[in-house]
Amino acid sequence: MGSKAEKILFDNNSRVAPLGLLAMDNAKELGEKVNWYLTNWANENEYAVDTFLVEADCPRFSSGDGKGLIKQTVRGNDLFILCDVGNYNIKYNLFGQLNCMSPDDHFQDLKRLIQAASGKTHRINVIMPTLYGGRQHRRNYRESLDCAVALQELQAMGVSNILTFDAHDPRVQNAIPLMGFDNIIPSYQVLKAMFRNIDNFKPNKDHYMIVSPDEGAINRNMYYASILGVDLGMFYKRRDYSTVVNGRNPIVAHEYMGNDVAGKDIFVADDIISSGESMLDIAIELKKRKAGRIFCYATYPIFTNGLEQFNKAYADGIIDGVFGTNLTYRTPELLASPWFHEVDCAKYIAYYIASLNHDLSISNVIDPHSKIQALLKKYEIK
Template sequence: MFVIGSGAKHLEEEISRHGNLINVEIKKFPDGEKYVRVLERGKEAIVIQSTYHPQDENLIEALLLGDALSEAGFKKLKIVIPYLAYSRQDRVTKEGEPISVRAIMKMLGLYYDELYVFDIHNPKTLEHFPGIAKNIYPAEAIANYFKDKLGEGLILAPDKGALERAKRVAEVLGLEYSHFEKERISPTEVRMKPVDVDVNGKNVLIVDDIISTGGTMIKAANILRELGAKEIFVVATHGVFAEGAIERVSKAVNELAVTNTIPTEVSKISIVDYIVKLGEKE
């Protein structure tokens, strides 16, 4: 049985075709505080709550849903967070800072037995969650969307840190993969180039976890065009998108697509099948 939070309303119609939804009431008091009420009883529930903007509000709602479900007698609670806010704040860079993602994980662990996230920035941070925590990478969904567009193309990661994502998509498609290497030429200039692959005359898919400003993707696409790449596609799991980023990236490539962990105008790839399978394991 699924509970749909405010941050996952864009997934509700699709999920409802595959599983039962628990009826909940969610609203705001006049002072801005959230109100949550569970209107059914049961033993197990899966809360689905993405935590894009307003991040803090969606996180608090996830906690209130966990408390309300426990109060209503549910004994086992799982939470699926398609996009986990604060996941990039995973280390201390200046004295006195928190490890923000650790605080979020511990907080969620007060109510939830299992946590499932999609393509978290640093999978090692899941160790902060006190229960079962798993990272889901939607390689098959991404590969299926692009397989007819790419042909005998290749998959590239924008840097070595994203190479595993490129590898997973490439393995589904049976294609070659590599990554961009960054070389600092001067204090203000960085050069990027694909490592050990020839992109001339080939379609290329650039794969990453998050697109925010889109600057890296645009630079990578421009380099690929200079090297003779044919058609250039860009995909990310999470379309965070700073203002104007969708338009800027779309102009630089043949197609931009992201999954629907966050609702955007280019959220063309659905993660719902992965969520439904979690419900089938109950």
């Protein structure tokens, strides 16, 4: 979107209602970036405003009980609540012990703030990049359906729209068919970051190839392959379904299916890098097949087992770079790693908020096809 579109977004007469952005403590950094874009666009287009941020807090008693507190009026506002349920760096005292907040704690605080709004807002929209309970999205045995129930809770509390990024399984929106649910894939932002950070980057059929890490990630990788016009390969994860380790069936082997990868740069995209072991196993298998440089991407680079394995893999030439968004908490150690490159999605979120606040179509925001084509043309990629 250019300046003309941004001017339309801040036509004061076409807003649904006054805009409010409530960035919870778990998403302060991202919220401030989003607010910077929104306020700049508004001020550049003759709509003077200091900030759209709404001051709020979720204090806790020493017993662990909490409450939501909104410190200014939100009456009549089109309120957007930004929440990162994956931020484990937020801590609180419980009977004298320091505890890291879990996704459950963050989700409870989100509901507290919705309660604190007391039904006075014009509309409540939740931006939850990491979808709460998203990895527990389907039932196989006698087990919970956390994500579906959470979405129904938010609907019952009066939330009108939910925005998430790269949901583990977007079909979970079937639990709330009458509520707005948008699942955004930041493909354009990823490619833009790759052009900026990779030397001699040539994403064409002769030099580049997409490889899906498993069958579950095939759609997101298929999109990159289709829009770039390059070959697509895939790994099949052979699992031992007779045992469960850390809540999952362990992977026995990665079986590759696809064209020859020899000499080509490889891009492997997934929604989450958790322990990262699977991604590194795939990189090793690709190197055995004489692949060139290997670049990994995950919307949520959480690295639950730390960075040591990736530091070693980078030093040994197994991987050449890892890309991840700023949609969830990243440790200072990760941000300082020479192999990690951040994908900034703040402007993307700001466009979404501004469009929805003016009841404009968000098709152009969600579908990055034209932007990617312009990016490829800029760098003369054929």
